[in-house]
Amino acid sequence: MTSGDDVVRVRQLVRSKAQSIRLSLVDQTKLVTAASELARNTLVHGGSGSARIEVVQRGGRSGIRAVFSDTGPGIADLDLALTPGWTSGGGLGLGLSGAKRLVDEFDIDTEVGRGTSVAITKWSR
Amino acid sequence: MAENDGQQLLELLLADEQALLDQWLRAASAHLQGRTAAAELERAFRDLLSALSKAVTSGGLDLDHEAYGEVRALLSELSRDRARRGFTPSETAVSVFCLKDALFELATRTGRSAEVLIVSSRWVDALGLLTFDSYVRAREEVIAEQSEQLMELSTPVVKLWEGVVAVPLIGTLDSARTQIVMEKLLQTLVDTGSEHAIIDITGVPAVDTEVAQHLLKTVVAARLMGAQCTISGIRPQIAQTIVALGIEFGDIPTKANLADALLHALRGSGVEVVRRRGEGRR
Numbered sequence: 001m002t003s004g005d006d007v008v009r010v011r012q013l014v015r016s017k018a019q020s021i022r023l024s025l026v027d028q029t030k031l032v033t034a035a036s037e038l039a040r041n042t043l044v045h046g047g048s049g050s051a052r053i054e055v056v057q058r059g060g061r062s063g064i065r066a067v068f069s070d071t072g073p074g075i076a077d078l079d080l081a082l083t084p085g086w087t088s089g090g091g092l093g094l095g096l097s098g099a100k101r102l103v104d105e106f107d108i109d110t111e112v113g114r115g116t117s118v119a120i121t122k123w124s125r
Numbered sequence: 126m127a128e129n130d131g132q133q134l135l136e137l138l139l140a141d142e143q144a145l146l147d148q149w150l151r152a153a154s155a156h157l158q159g160r161t162a163a164a165e166l167e168r169a170f171r172d173l174l175s176a177l178s179k180a181v182t183s184g185g186l187d188l189d190h191e192a193y194g195e196v197r198a199l200l201s202e203l204s205r206d207r208a209r210r211g212f213t214p215s216e217t218a219v220s221v222f223c224l225k226d227a228l229f230e231l232a233t234r235t236g237r238s239a240e241v242l243i244v245s246s247r248w249v250d251a252l253g254l255l256t257f258d259s260y261v262r263a264r265e266e267v268i269a270e271q272s273e274q275l276m277e278l279s280t281p282v283v284k285l286w287e288g289v290v291a292v293p294l295i296g297t298l299d300s301a302r303t304q305i306v307m308e309k310l311l312q313t314l315v316d317t318g319s320e321h322a323i324i325d326i327t328g329v330p331a332v333d334t335e336v337a338q339h340l341l342k343t344v345v346a347a348r349l350m351g352a353q354c355t356i357s358g359i360r361p362q363i364a365q366t367i368v369a370l371g372i373e374f375g376d377i378p379t380k381a382n383l384a385d386a387l388l389h390a391l392r393g394s395g396v397e398v399v400r401r402r403g404e405g406r407r
Binding site: 004008011015025026028029030032033036037040084085091092094095097098101102 | 297299330331332333334335337338361362363365366369370371372
């Protein structure tokens with residue numbers, strides 16, 4: 001991902017994957033919105049990065065897993081970054097914390113100077 | 126050496142101009158299969174040939190020489206025209222490469238050295254690359270124009286009632302589009318003297334924090350101009366997502382659909398909608 005157009009492409013890809021495993025409309029919208037937030041974070045804070053979207057299976061349920069990685073500056077204070085309303089840029093400061101609430105699983109791996117990788121999963125009900 | 130090469134090529138170009146032109150036209154039209162008018166093609170090639178002879182006379186083989194200005198202009202005009210008419214890049218470049226066939230034929234017929242073949246081959250290749258570059262540039266211009274047009278198209282501001290205007294938003298809301306929507310909305314508020322604006326987001330597939338922030342900015346700008354703003358078209362899945370994200374719309378009135386928003390705006394401006402006695406549903 002290198003530009004704003006790629007965020008739109010990620011969103012469309014996530015939506016079509018979510019439709020393929022028959023996620024409910026609400027879950028689809030939540031997942032797409034979370035992916036949109038994280039993709040934009042990757043772009044704005046990481047400069048550029050990659051997104052990988054896949055269908056996963058566990059115990060008879062299917063889900064969508066999306067991983068966003070960048071090699072940007074990393075997050076120095078993760079707790080602060082996850083505080084709703086705190087922003088390092090000009091945004092609303094709800095993206096990262098909101099994305100966490102929108103999905104079932106949320107893993108973040110970050111190191112200052114090395115980059116950030118966020119993995120999210122949404123399971124079908 | 127280079128001057129000599131240029132001289133040889135020039136001699137070849139001027140040896141039998143009419144035959145060269147005819148041969149070039151024949152080869153090119155075989156590739157184009159009647160997609161351009163013969164007279165048009167002939168005029169274009171004749172202009173090009175005379176420009177080429179002039180360029181080689183004073184500029185030699187160096188395409189960057191200022192003598193090639195006219196050639197470059199003609200070639201980019203040709204490519205631009207082809208690009209806009211939907212020709213493929215190869216269909217465009219092949220017209221120029223066909224000059225090579227014509228030159229080879231003429232060189233063989235008049236018994237020229239192999240050296241002049243190599244020289245003219247390189248020279249035509251360079252001309253072909255020039256054509257290709259202008260083709261790509263022209264296509265990029267077309268794409269940029271289209272996305273701009275799309276942006277304009279997709280943001281109409283409509284008048285719903287005396288003093289009530291609405292913007293139905295469709296698709297992705299990025300900074301550039303928000304800017305256009307905001308400008309149009311604010312201008313329409315002034316032009317129509319409206320006091321109520323409805324922003325309908327039924328056609329926006331996902332509302333994330335960026336979209337929400339853009340919406341809030343638009344509402345604040347409209348309010349500064351004294352208009353009341355309502356956001357309508359909030360579908361159930363969008364409402365749940367907005368709650369989970371923690372976005373607050375504050376005291377901005379929001380409605381599920383445009384009809385409710387219109388009713389809200391009408392009431393706000395003192396219009397009461399009542400059913401006529403004895404008509405319609407009871």
